[in-house]
Amino acid sequence: MTKLPLSEADLQAWVDGQLPESRRAEVDAYLAARPGEAERLSAYRAQRDALRQHFDPLLDETLPARLRQLAEKPPIAVDPQKRPLLERWSLQRIAAGLLIALLGGAAGWLGHGQYQGDERVAQMTPLPRQAAIAHVVYSPDVRRPVEVTADQEDQLVKWLSKRLGTPVSPPKLGALGYELIGGRLLPGNTGPVAQFMYHDGSGQRLTLYVSTEDTVSRDTGFRFAKEGPVNVFYWVDGKFGYALSAGIDKGELARVATAVYDQLEHK
Amino acid sequence: MDSGAILTELPRLRRYARALVRDRAAADDLVQDTLERAWSRVAQWRPGSDLRAWLFGIMHNLRVDQLRRPGLNTVPIDDEDLAVPIRATQGDRLELSDLESALARLPEEQRGVLLLVALEDMTYDQVAGALGIPVGTVMSRLARGRERLRLILEGSSPSVNLRVVR
Numbered sequence: 001m002t003k004l005p006l007s008e009a010d011l012q013a014w015v016d017g018q019l020p021e022s023r024r025a026e027v028d029a030y031l032a033a034r035p036g037e038a039e040r041l042s043a044y045r046a047q048r049d050a051l052r053q054h055f056d057p058l059l060d061e062t063l064p065a066r067l068r069q070l071a072e073k074p075p076i077a078v079d080p081q082k083r084p085l086l087e088r089w090s091l092q093r094i095a096a097g098l099l100i101a102l103l104g105g106a107a108g109w110l111g112h113g114q115y116q117g118d119e120r121v122a123q124m125t126p127l128p129r130q131a132a133i134a135h136v137v138y139s140p141d142v143r144r145p146v147e148v149t150a151d152q153e154d155q156l157v158k159w160l161s162k163r164l165g166t167p168v169s170p171p172k173l174g175a176l177g178y179e180l181i182g183g184r185l186l187p188g189n190t191g192p193v194a195q196f197m198y199h200d201g202s203g204q205r206l207t208l209y210v211s212t213e214d215t216v217s218r219d220t221g222f223r224f225a226k227e228g229p230v231n232v233f234y235w236v237d238g239k240f241g242y243a244l245s246a247g248i249d250k251g252e253l254a255r256v257a258t259a260v261y262d263q264l265e266h267k
Numbered sequence: 268m269d270s271g272a273i274l275t276e277l278p279r280l281r282r283y284a285r286a287l288v289r290d291r292a293a294a295d296d297l298v299q300d301t302l303e304r305a306w307s308r309v310a311q312w313r314p315g316s317d318l319r320a321w322l323f324g325i326m327h328n329l330r331v332d333q334l335r336r337p338g339l340n341t342v343p344i345d346d347e348d349l350a351v352p353i354r355a356t357q358g359d360r361l362e363l364s365d366l367e368s369a370l371a372r373l374p375e376e377q378r379g380v381l382l383l384v385a386l387e388d389m390t391y392d393q394v395a396g397a398l399g400i401p402v403g404t405v406m407s408r409l410a411r412g413r414e415r416l417r418l419i420l421e422g423s424s425p426s427v428n429l430r431v432v433r
Contacts, residue, residue, distance in 0.1 A: 009406040012413070016384055018391065043417045048385040051286070054366050055386055058282040067281070067298055071274040074306035 006030055011037075015044045124189045128234045131209035131243030132227035134186055134195050139205040146182030146197050156183050160194045164212050166239065170196040171208070171263040176256055178206055188213050206246040206253075208260060212239050222257060224250065233257035237264065273305065276319050279387065280326060286382050287330065289371055297333075301326040317393065324397040327379065334375060369419040377412030380405055 006027060013019040014027040031038040063071075125133075138145055148156040153170070161167045163185055170180050178198040186193050186209075193211040200206075225232045227245075231253050234243035242264070244257045280301060284294035304325050305312075312321055370378060383394045384405075391409075395402045 008410050012406060012409055013391070015413075040414075040417070043421075044413045047381075047413060047416055047420075050366055051370075051382070051386050055282050055286050058285055059278040061278075061281070063277055063281070064295060067277060067295065067302065068274065070299060070302040070306075071277045072271070074309070 011041060012044075015041055015048070127209070127211060127236075127241045127243050128223070128225035128232040128245075129227060130188060130193070130211070131207070131234065131245050132225070132230045132232050134209055135207045135230050135232075135245035136228075138184065138195065139197065139207055145205070147184035149182035150180040152182075153180065160185060163192045164194060164210070166212055168194055168210050168240075171260045173198055173206075173256060173259060176259055177201060178256065181205075204246065204248060206244065206248070206256065209241075209243040209245065211241040211243075213241070222254070222261070224254075235261065237261075240264075272318055273302065273322070276322050277302075279319065280322060283323065283382055283387060284326065286370065286386060287375070287379060289367060297326060297329060300329050304329060317396070319387075320389070320393050320397040323383065323387070323389075324399065327398050330375075330379075365420070369416055372419055373412050373415055377408045377415065380408040381412040381416070384409055 006023075010019060010023060010027060014024065019027065031041065148159065150156075157167075157169045160183060161169070170183060173179070177200045179200070181197040181199055183194060183196040186195055188211050190213055193209065193213065196208045196210070198206045198208070220236045222233055222235050225234065229247050230245050231248065231250055232243050232245045233253055234241065235257075236242075242260070244253060244260060246253055246256075277298070280298050281295065284297045284301075285291065288294050288297060301322060305322055308325070312318070373381070379398065380394060383389045383397065384391070389397070391402050391405050394405045398405070
């Protein structure tokens with residue numbers, strides 16, 4: 001019987017034990033005469049062992065529940081419990097998207113009108129609109145609604161105060177059922193502004209927008225603006241402009257706004 | 268399909284995904300995508316055929332899709348094309364595992380084949396079937412992957428599989 005020459009594929013198969021028994025002896029003989037090759041193939045076998053030793057423990061790991069469930073049965077297309085929530089979320093997102101588009105369009109239009117007069121004013125977005133846009137952008141975010149969370153409130157306060165150049169801190173709204181989630185720094189018309197976010201037990205979110213940009217306005221009482229689905233109470237107090245935004249009804253929002261105003265006034 | 272059949276393969280799918288993509292969360296995401304796609308195509312699975320190879324094939328295709336979706340246009344450079352700079356290796360001893368970091372330096376196509384053969388114990392035909400490539404290609408990727416891994420582990424630092432941004 002003529003012997004076929006050994007190929008690299010044969011050597012690989014020898015490493016993996018996939019070589020027909022009839023050829024194994026040939027490889028053994030080949031390697032016996034070539035220490036370099038023998039060393040190379042034994043390194044490959046060592047790789048196999050090392051890989052198994054390293055990755056085999058993963059086989060005994062507890063399987064994540066989501067994967068185990070998904071492996072056992074197909075994902076249910078219509079989950080009667082989850083579906084409405086998902087739909088609600090998507091509707092909210094669509095609404096938010098529409099609102100941003102509308103507000104952007106409105107701001108553009110207003111800017112267009114004012115551009116003839118005063119370029120500086122034309123670029124200013126009014127406080128309640130800025131606040132409403134920031135609210136619809138960040139409040140629907142499930143995983144990352146804020147930059148710094150409430151469990152690092154000290155750092156949040158220190159950071160925002162430093163960036164705004166004046167002390168700012170989130171009012172405590174626990175008595176009204178709203179708990180601080182955290183806050184973030186945002187770009188305003190000309191510089192940094194701050195946003196604090198709260199939620200109640202039902203997950204309803206509320207944001208307080210704090211701006212130090214509106215230096216020309218004199219103090220105002222409460223004003224109310226409705227920007228699409230978002231209600232906004234806003235007021236100017238000294239060098240601060242505040243706007244409280246949420247998709248809750250006007251009466252409830254007024255109650256919270258009053259509490260915020262009182263706290264900021266007496267701090 | 269027996270509802271336990273896929274579950275039986277789940278630990279192996281996870282192990283392979285982790286060895287392939289290294290990052291734990293990304294690996295489990297890949298497994299999840301694989302399971303979802305498997306269920307959506309369960310009608311295409313022929314009862315009695317190799318379920319494991321079918322699942323690994325789905326995972327492979329998903330991974331290929333992922334890799335084809337980079338933010339930049341990239342062109343793979345072959346080892347022989349250029350003398351590419353050797354990456355800094357000073358920090359390598361800080362790596363969690365030399366083996367994992369060495370493995371991560373293999374081109375993905377070589378890593379995949381090597382893992383299916385060495386870790387999953389698939390025959391060359393099974394690998395070819397799962398990946399949808401000829402057995403000859405399996406053999407050449409396996410040989411090149413093993414040799415490169417050997418050189419990396421021995422510290423010979425073969426040139427790295429860099430990609431050039433077009």
